[in-house]
Amino acid sequence: MEKLISKYFVPGKTFWMEECLQDGGYAAAKSVFEKLDAAGTIEEVKKSNLRGLGGAGFPTGMKWSFVPQNTGKPVYLVVNADEGEPGTFKDRYVIAHCPHLLLEGIIIAAYANNVHKAFIYIRGEYVEPYKILKKAMEEAYAKGFLGSKVFGRDFALELVLHRGAGAYICGEETGLLESLEGKKGFPRLKPPFPAVVGLFGCPTVINNVETLAYLPFIFQRGAEWFAKLGSEKNGGMRLFSVSGHVKKPGVYELPLGIPLREIIYTHAGGIRGDRKLKAVVPGGLSAAIFTADEIDVDMDFDQLRAKQTMAGSAGVMVFDETTDMVEALLVTMRFYAHESCGQCSPCREGTGWVDRILTRIGMGGGLERDVDNLLDICSFMGGTTICALADGAAMPLRSYLQKFRSEFEAYIRDKKRVGGEDLETHGGSAVKRGEGASATL
Amino acid sequence: MPTSSAATPSLDKVFTAEVRQHTDPIVARYETKRASILEVLRFLMEKHGYVTLAMEEATARYLEISPMDVREVVTFYTLFYTKPLAKTRFNVCRTLACSLLGAPKIIRYLEKKLNIKPGQMTPDGAFALNTVECLGACEMAPMMQVNDCEFAGHLTEEKIDALLAKVQKRS
Numbered sequence: 001m002e003k004l005i006s007k008y009f010v011p012g013k014t015f016w017m018e019e020c021l022q023d024g025g026y027a028a029a030k031s032v033f034e035k036l037d038a039a040g041t042i043e044e045v046k047k048s049n050l051r052g053l054g055g056a057g058f059p060t061g062m063k064w065s066f067v068p069q070n071t072g073k074p075v076y077l078v079v080n081a082d083e084g085e086p087g088t089f090k091d092r093y094v095i096a097h098c099p100h101l102l103l104e105g106i107i108i109a110a111y112a113n114n115v116h117k118a119f120i121y122i123r124g125e126y127v128e129p130y131k132i133l134k135k136a137m138e139e140a141y142a143k144g145f146l147g148s149k150v151f152g153r154d155f156a157l158e159l160v161l162h163r164g165a166g167a168y169i170c171g172e173e174t175g176l177l178e179s180l181e182g183k184k185g186f187p188r189l190k191p192p193f194p195a196v197v198g199l200f201g202c203p204t205v206i207n208n209v210e211t212l213a214y215l216p217f218i219f220q221r222g223a224e225w226f227a228k229l230g231s232e233k234n235g236g237m238r239l240f241s242v243s244g245h246v247k248k249p250g251v252y253e254l255p256l257g258i259p260l261r262e263i264i265y266t267h268a269g270g271i272r273g274d275r276k277l278k279a280v281v282p283g284g285l286s287a288a289i290f291t292a293d294e295i296d297v298d299m300d301f302d303q304l305r306a307k308q309t310m311a312g313s314a315g316v317m318v319f320d321e322t323t324d325m326v327e328a329l330l331v332t333m334r335f336y337a338h339e340s341c342g343q344c345s346p347c348r349e350g351t352g353w354v355d356r357i358l359t360r361i362g363m364g365g366g367l368e369r370d371v372d373n374l375l376d377i378c379s380f381m382g383g384t385t386i387c388a389l390a391d392g393a394a395m396p397l398r399s400y401l402q403k404f405r406s407e408f409e410a411y412i413r414d415k416k417r418v419g420g421e422d423l424e425t426h427g428g429s430a431v432k433r434g435e436g437a438s439a440t441l
Numbered sequence: 442m443p444t445s446s447a448a449t450p451s452l453d454k455v456f457t458a459e460v461r462q463h464t465d466p467i468v469a470r471y472e473t474k475r476a477s478i479l480e481v482l483r484f485l486m487e488k489h490g491y492v493t494l495a496m497e498e499a500t501a502r503y504l505e506i507s508p509m510d511v512r513e514v515v516t517f518y519t520l521f522y523t524k525p526l527a528k529t530r531f532n533v534c535r536t537l538a539c540s541l542l543g544a545p546k547i548i549r550y551l552e553k554k555l556n557i558k559p560g561q562m563t564p565d566g567a568f569a570l571n572t573v574e575c576l577g578a579c580e581m582a583p584m585m586q587v588n589d590c591e592f593a594g595h596l597t598e599e600k601i602d603a604l605l606a607k608v609q610k611r612s
Contacts, residue, residue, distance in 0.1 A: 086536045086575035124483070124520045125576050127590050160470045165479050166519030168574065182475035183510070184517040200472050243538040243579035250580045285537060285575075317538050317579070331540040335574050341517075 004217050004237060005210070006253035008098035014132050017139040020100040026143075028216040029107045030151055041112035045215070047223035049235025051256075054080055054171075054208030055284060055313040057234075057301035064205060066195040067113050073202040077110050077118035078180065078194075081133075081209045082164055082171035084123060085284035086335060087315025090239035090251050091209040095122070095129040098213070099136035103159075105212030107150060108219060110157050113205050117158045121176050124165045134161055168339035172387050173206045175341065186343050187387035210239055231257030234300035242268045244318035245275070256311075257300040264295065264318055275320040279404075283312025285332055286392030288399035309399070325404040326411050327418050329397065330358045336393035347390035350381040354397060366412030375401055455485070455499035464503070474504040478514055482521055491522040519573070520589065527562045527569035529608050532586045535572040538579035547583050547596050548572060554605060567612070 008015050015023070032041055046061030067075055079102070083091040094102055110118055122130055137159060140146045148156045167185050169175040174188035177199050198204020214236055218226045227235035234256035240263055243249045247269030254263065260282060264270065271277055277292040282299065288309035290297070297303065301311045319328065337355035342348045354377055357370055378398045381390040401408065410416060456464065464484055468477040481504065485496055492515055501508040515521045533539075533548050548570075552558055555568050562569040578584050581594025593604060 083577045084575065087538060087579055089577045089579055092577050123577070124518075125586060125589070128592075162480060163483060164518075165483065165514075165521055167517065179479065180476060182471075182473065182478040182504075182506075182514070184513050200476075241579065243582060244541050249538075249582070281537070315579070317541070319541060323541060328537065328541065331535065331537050335536050338574055 001254065003253055005094060005098065005101060005213055005239060006251065008101065009093050009251060010097065014096060014136075015098050015100065016136070017100060017143065020098075024220070025100050025216075026104050026107075026145055028219040029104045029111075029145075032108050032111055032219050033151055033153060033155070038112050038114055041108065044218065044223045045112065048218045048226040049230065049233055050211065050214060050218065050226065051234055051301055052208060053210040053214075053238050053314070055085060055286075055310075057311055059233075060207065060211055063195060063207075064109075064113055066193065067203045067205060068196060069114055069203075071203060074117065075113050075115050076199045076202055076204045077106065077113060077115040078173075078176065078199060078204055078206045079106060079118065079120040079209060079212060080171065080173065080176060080206055081120055081122040081126070082176060083126070083209070084168040084171040084339075085286065085313040085315055087241060087243060087281060087284050087317045088313040089241045089243075090314070092126060092129055093239070093251050094209050094213050095126070095133050099133050100140070101213045101216060102133075102209055103136060103140050103145070105215035106159065107145065107157060108215045109205065109207060109212055111155065115205065116156045117160070119160045119162050119180060119199070121162050121164060121170070121180055123171075124163045130161070130163060137161060167341075168335075169341045169387070169389060172389065175387065176206070177204070184341070186341050187389075189386050230255050231298065231300045231303075233302060238314055240299070240314045240316055242316045242318070244281075244316075245272050245320035245323070246270065246318045247272050254299075257298045257303070260290070260295045260297050260299055260316070263299065263316060268316075268318070271318070271320045273320075275322065277318065278321045278323050279319040279325065279328075281315070281317040281319075281396070283310045284315035285317075285335065286310070286395055287312045287315075288395045289403065291403050309395070324418065325400060325407045326358070326362060329400045330362050330418065332396050332400075333358055333393065336389065340389060340393075344385040344387075344390065346380050346384045347393070350377050350390060351393050353377055354393070361408065361411050362418035364411075364415040364417040366408075366415070368412060370412060371401055371405060371408050451495060452499050452502040455496050456503050460484075460488070468504070475506050475510065478504060478506075478511065479518070482511075482514065486521060490526050491524055493523070525566070528567050528612070530569040530571065530588050532571045532573040532576075532589070533559075534574070534576050534578070534582070534584055534586075536575035539575075539582040539584060542582040543596075544583040547585075547598075547601070550598050550601060554601065568608075 042061055042064045050060040051057040146157055146159050150157050164170050170179040170185040172187050173194055175185035179185040194204045194206055230236045237253050237255050240252045240254055252267045280290045281287055297307055304311045333354045337351040340347050340351045378394040381394040464481050467480045468474055471477045497511045498508050501511045535544055551570050557563055557570055559570050559572045576586055578592050583596045584594035587593055
C-alpha cells in the first residue's frame with residue numbers, strides 16, 4: 001500500500017524545508033496558484049471526496065463552499081491542532097515529522113477561500129511539536145511561501161501559531177473560536193455556523209491538521225485519483241491511531257473503508273500475547289464500542305454511522321480479554337466529567353452523575369437501579385446541549401451498558417470492587433478546574 | 442474599565458520594558474488585545490513559573506479587559522498555575538489507553554517513591570505528582586509529561602527509577 005503522509009513518519013526525524021523542497025514540497029500549492037482560481041480549487045476538493053478527518057467527517061469541499069465571500073469582512077482560516085480526542089495522536093505525527101505538508105495544505109486552503117490571515121491552534125501540551133512547527137513557519141516565511149507575497153504573487157497570507165492551555169472542549173470548533181478570542185472555551189450555539197459567523201464575527205473555515213495535510217496530494221495527483229483510493233463518498237486514505245492491547249501500537253495510513261479486522265490483525269500485529277480480543281473503540285473515545293464479533297466492518301464515515309457508532313478521529317483502541325469493562329467505562333466517563341465546560345445542565349450534571357454513579361459501583365456500592373438510571377441519563381444527554389460533548393459521552397456509555405451489561409450487574413450483585421487498590425478514583429466529585437493539571441481533589 | 446489608585450505602577454511592575462519587548466509583538470498579532478491572553482499568560486508563566494493575582498490584574502490593564510476576564514481564563518485552563526511549582530513535575534496520563542496499559546500501577550509506584558498523592562508536592566518542593574487526561578501519546582502508553590515539556594512513555598518501574606536517579610543527579 002502506498003504511503004502518502006506516513007512516508008514522512010521516520011522516527012526522530014523532521015523533514016525541514018531543504019529536504020522537503022527536494023522531495024517536491026510546495027509544488028502542488030504553486031500549481032494551484034498557477035492553474036486554478038479559488039472556485040476551481042474548491043471544486044477539485046469536492047471531487048476528491050475529502051472528509052473532515054478531525055472527527056466529524058463533513059465533506060471538506062462542501063464546507064468551503066458555505067463561506068460567503070461578499071460580506072465585506074475578512075475570511076479566516078483556523079487550523080484545529082488541538083488533538084484532544086483520547087486515542088488520537090496522528091496530528092502530532094504530522095506536525096512533528098512533516099510540518100511543511102501542513103503548511104502547504106494551509107496555503108491551498110487559504111487560496112481556495114480567499115483567506116489572508118490564518119491561525120493554527122495547537123494544544124498547549126504539544127511542546128516539541130510546537131517548536132518544530134514554529135521553526136517550519138519561519139522557514140516558510142523566509143522562502144516567501146508565507147507573508148505579503150505568497151510565491152511572489154499578489155496574495156498575502158499571515159499565519160499565527162497559537163497555543164491552547166489544556167482543555168478538551170477547545171477542540172470543539174466553536175469552543176476553539178472562543179478560546180482563540182481570549183475567553184473560556186464555552187462552545188457557541190450553531191447555527192450560525194463558523195463558515196458564516198466565526199472568528200471575530202467573520203466567516204471562518206476551520207479544518208483539522210490531517211485534512212489539510214492531504215490537500216497537496218490531491219492537487220499533485222488529481223482529485224479522482226484521491227477519491228478512488230477510498231470508498232464511495234469517502235475519498236482517500238487516513239491516519240489511524242492504533243493503541244491499547246495490540247502488539248504494534250502506532251499510526252497506520254490506510255484507505256477509508258479498510259476493514260477493522262485488518263487494522264488490528266494485519267497492521268497492528270494482533271493482540272499482545274496472542275490473547276483473545278474483547279472489544280474495540282473504533283473512532284476515538286466518543287465512539288460507541290464494538291464487541292469482538294462486530295469487527296468485520298469497513299472503516300469509513302458512512303458505514304460506521306450505519307452501525308450506530310462513528311469513524312470519528314480514527315482513534316482505534318483495542319481491548320483484550322483481561323479488560324474489566326466497568327473499569328474502562330469508569331475511566332471513560334471520568335474524562336467527560338472532567339472536561340465538560342459546565343455551560344449546559346444536561347452535560348454538566350449528567351456527566352457528573354454518571355461519574356459518581358460509576359465510581360460508587362466501582363467501589364462496591366452499586367444499586368439494582370443503577371444501570372437503568374445510567375441509561376436514562378443517556379437519553380437526556382443527547383441532542384439537548386449547545387455542543388456535542390454530551391452526545392459524545394452518551395454514545396460510549398450506552399454501548400458499554402448495552403453490550404456488556406452483565407459485567408455491571410455482576411459488580412452490583414456481588415458488591416465487587418474495581419481493580420483492588422489499583423484504580424485511582426477521585427471520590428466521584430466533579431474535578432475543580434484550574435489548580436494545576438487536573439489531579440485528584 | 443478597572444480602576445484603582447495603584448493603576449499604572451502594578452502594570453509596569455509586571456509588564457516591564459523588557460517583558461513588553463516580547464509581549465507587545467504577541468498582542469499585535471491578534472485582531473483584539475483580549476485574544477492574545479493565552480499567549481501572554483503563557484509568557485508570564487514561563488518567566489515566573491506561575492501566575493499571581495497581581496499578574497492577573499496587571500494583565501487585565503495591559504490588555505484593557507476586566508480582571509474577571511483574566512480570572513475566568515486562568516481558572517478555566519489546566520495549564521495556568523496559580524501556585525509555585527515543584528522543580529520536577531510528573532503529569533501522568535489516566536485516560537483510556539494508558540489505564541488499559543497499567544497507568545494505575547505507575548501512579549501507585551510514583552506515590553510510593555515520592556511519598557505523595559496525586560495533586561501534591563513533596564515538602565521540599567522537589568517533586569509534584571499529578572494525574573491528567575489524554576495527552577495524545579497513546580502509542581507509548583502508559584506515559585507521562587515531565588515539567589509540561591517532554592513526554593516519557595512505555596513507562597515501567599525501572600524506567601521511573603532511572604528517571605528519578607537522573608533528576609537526583611542533576612540536583
